[in-house]
Amino acid sequence: MLEITDLKKHFPIRGGVLPKQVAAIHAVDGVSFNIERGETLGLVGESGCGKTTLARTVLRLIEADAGTVRYMGRELLKLNRKEMRKVRLEMAMVFQNPGGSLNPRMTVADIIGEPLDIHNLARGDERKRRILELIERVGLAPFHMYRYPHEFSGGQTQRIGIARALAVNPKLLVADEPVSSLDVSVRAQILNLLKDLQKELGLTYLYISHDLSTVEHMSDRVAVMYVGKLIELAPVKEIYNNPQHPYTEALISAIPVPGQRASKKRIILKGTVPTPIDPPPGCRFNPRCPYTKPICRRVDPELIEVKKGHFVACHLRK
Amino acid sequence: MGEALLRTNGLKTHFFTAEGIVKAVDGVNLRINKGEALGLVGESGCGKSTLALSILRLIREPGKIVEGEIWFEGEDLLRKSDEEMRNVRGAKISMVFQNPISSMNPVFTVGSQIAEAINLHQDVQKHEISERVVEILDKVGIPDPSERMKDYPHEYSGGMTQRAMIAMALSCNPRLLIADEPTTNLDVTIQAQILELMKALREDFGASILLIGHDLGVISEISDRIGVMYAGKLVEYSDLAGIFEKTKHPYTQALLESIPRLGTEQERLLIIRGTVPRLINPPSGCRFHPRCDHAMKICSEQEPPLIEVGQGHEVACFLYS
Numbered sequence: 001m002l003e004i005t006d007l008k009k010h011f012p013i014r015g016g017v018l019p020k021q022v023a024a025i026h027a028v029d030g031v032s033f034n035i036e037r038g039e040t041l042g043l044v045g046e047s048g049c050g051k052t053t054l055a056r057t058v059l060r061l062i063e064a065d066a067g068t069v070r071y072m073g074r075e076l077l078k079l080n081r082k083e084m085r086k087v088r089l090e091m092a093m094v095f096q097n098p099g100g101s102l103n104p105r106m107t108v109a110d111i112i113g114e115p116l117d118i119h120n121l122a123r124g125d126e127r128k129r130r131i132l133e134l135i136e137r138v139g140l141a142p143f144h145m146y147r148y149p150h151e152f153s154g155g156q157t158q159r160i161g162i163a164r165a166l167a168v169n170p171k172l173l174v175a176d177e178p179v180s181s182l183d184v185s186v187r188a189q190i191l192n193l194l195k196d197l198q199k200e201l202g203l204t205y206l207y208i209s210h211d212l213s214t215v216e217h218m219s220d221r222v223a224v225m226y227v228g229k230l231i232e233l234a235p236v237k238e239i240y241n242n243p244q245h246p247y248t249e250a251l252i253s254a255i256p257v258p259g260q261r262a263s264k265k266r267i268i269l270k271g272t273v274p275t276p277i278d279p280p281p282g283c284r285f286n287p288r289c290p291y292t293k294p295i296c297r298r299v300d301p302e303l304i305e306v307k308k309g310h311f312v313a314c315h316l317r318k
Numbered sequence: 319m320g321e322a323l324l325r326t327n328g329l330k331t332h333f334f335t336a337e338g339i340v341k342a343v344d345g346v347n348l349r350i351n352k353g354e355a356l357g358l359v360g361e362s363g364c365g366k367s368t369l370a371l372s373i374l375r376l377i378r379e380p381g382k383i384v385e386g387e388i389w390f391e392g393e394d395l396l397r398k399s400d401e402e403m404r405n406v407r408g409a410k411i412s413m414v415f416q417n418p419i420s421s422m423n424p425v426f427t428v429g430s431q432i433a434e435a436i437n438l439h440q441d442v443q444k445h446e447i448s449e450r451v452v453e454i455l456d457k458v459g460i461p462d463p464s465e466r467m468k469d470y471p472h473e474y475s476g477g478m479t480q481r482a483m484i485a486m487a488l489s490c491n492p493r494l495l496i497a498d499e500p501t502t503n504l505d506v507t508i509q510a511q512i513l514e515l516m517k518a519l520r521e522d523f524g525a526s527i528l529l530i531g532h533d534l535g536v537i538s539e540i541s542d543r544i545g546v547m548y549a550g551k552l553v554e555y556s557d558l559a560g561i562f563e564k565t566k567h568p569y570t571q572a573l574l575e576s577i578p579r580l581g582t583e584q585e586r587l588l589i590i591r592g593t594v595p596r597l598i599n600p601p602s603g604c605r606f607h608p609r610c611d612h613a614m615k616i617c618s619e620q621e622p623p624l625i626e627v628g629q630g631h632e633v634a635c636f637l638y639s
Binding site: 046047153155183184185186187188189191192195210212213214216217240241250251253254255256257258259260261266268269272273 | 361362506508510514561563574584
């Protein structure tokens with residue numbers, strides 16, 4: 001459905017007396033992957049690894065510097081504004097901070113109705129009927145229609161955000177940390193809702209999160225990012241049971257499990273994530289990797305298929 | 319049962335707002351033994367942070383500790399003068415907060431802030447202070463501590479700032495360390511480092527720990543016993559095995575089933591219907607009864623007391639009394 005090849009996005013850093021580019025943040029630095037119709041692709045990585053930038057670049061909310069994004073056979077990065085607007089009808093995004101992504105001065109009806117107005121999808125009674133349908137679909141009540149966002153709890157505001165995203169009848173839904181600001185019991189409600197909607201409406205999800213437990217619960221396949229690069233991609237069971245990249249391995253071993261003292265073997269990584277301004281040469285993980293070889297400091301490993309559907313970028317796995 | 323270091327008796331902390339009285343902590347009996355780590359879990363607004371701040375008597379207007387006792391090393395902290403309390407805070411009980419960057423003063427170096435804590439509470443010669451700072455920063459794993467102590471907080475990463483906060487909290491050898499969501503803002507691999515550090519330091523310093531959080535995974539890493547809070551009340555209290563294997567309270571059960579677990583295939587997660595009640599006007603009787611699948615008539619009429627149902631396992635629920 002979506003085919004991303006060698007996507008790059010660098011943000012310039014300007015400085016000096018005469019403002020000129022002095023450096024660049026390599027937020028997304030040559031990422032390629034596919035999303036199949038009807039699946040959920042989980043995208044994990046630590047803060048600053050470029051997962052949000054990647055999602056935004058795919059939707060062209062920010063412009064990519066290089067690479068291609070093919071959506072149902074069409075090259076998205078070459079479309080003009082008018083054409084892109086049509087394609088956007090099929091893609092929607094749910095944000096991390098539900099409160100902050102809703103206009104506080106608009107009623108719920110207007111928030112959900114706005115995409116309908118912008119794309120001229122429904123008017124008058126038809127518009128109202130559609131808004132009501134969406135409100136009920138996400139588990140809110142009709143009387144919520146004329147209320148304002150501040151009158152809702154965190155879980156309810158996220159439901160409004162989801163209703164707004166569904167207003168255009170999207171095929172692809174990008175959910176960027178949709179539950180990280182919610183409490184445990186509310187989190188379960190939203191995750192179940194997302195799963196139900198996927199089944200009913202045949203949606204495809206790009207599910208972005210740093211929380212590996214919810215990613216495992218939601219995803220069919222999982223992609224792991226590290227400092228702007230995709231380092232591993234595999235079906236969900238495969239990646240959790242048989243991680244091939246040392247970073248993925250450490251990441252999975254670091255998840256605290258309820259009810260368990262850390263009896264299992266845990267890999268504690270040294271140091272912190274390098275800055276994407278001046279990433280280390282070679283494999284970006286090499287300064288923290290317990291298995292670094294000389295080649296890792298020189299050559300950036302390519303993403304190769306080590307097993308059917310299991311891709312990894314590591315010199316150890318060649 | 320070990321010797322108690324801290325005990326709260328019927329502690330009530332209420333906030334007097336224009337809308338009404340918010341009963342954030344409403345009659346909590348808590349006990350932390352010497353050398354023990356107690357984990358306190360609950361969803362946001364259940365009163366766990368208010369409880370921690372009450373122990374340090376850091377509750378500000380319009381909040382007030384209205385009732386109860388806080389026994390610490392044989393003395394009731396609520397009867398102490400402000401001056402006496404200052405000697406407890408930082409020296410005997412210290413605290414690490416959720417947001418490490420904003421708990422440091424941006425215009426002083428990290429080293430000088432730790433030195434200040436040592437200088438205030440300990441009788442140490444001036445020239446020895448900086449040695450102590452280097453020593454403690456080294457202990458929490460700051461690389462090159464004699465240089466890095468001259469840095470300002472913004473020059474530290476999130477994980478390093480949290481390490482420095484822990485260094486500051488431990489600088490005076492406290493008897494009790496309260497850590498309020500110490501790893502919530504950190505990345506998974508950094509979180510693992512900090513948890514590992516807290517475990518090692520606990521053995522080194524022999525301090526008791528009160529760890530507050532919402533993530534049952536993080537809590538289980540460190541805690542010997544776990545207390546579950548709901549709407550200002552302690553609803554269950556037991557060791558790790560008791561909470562996870564012999565779960566008693568319906569809220570604890572629901573909480574455990576609503577989190578996705580690694581390596582298990584759950585098509586749907588359990589949902590606790592409704593939302594956390596507002597503490598201005600909490601439900602009558604057991605505060606969980608409107609959301610509970612096992613609610614009986616008595617649950618809406620009377621408040622269940624915390625009773626012992628097994629060795630050191632206490633629960634506040636009428637199903638067990």
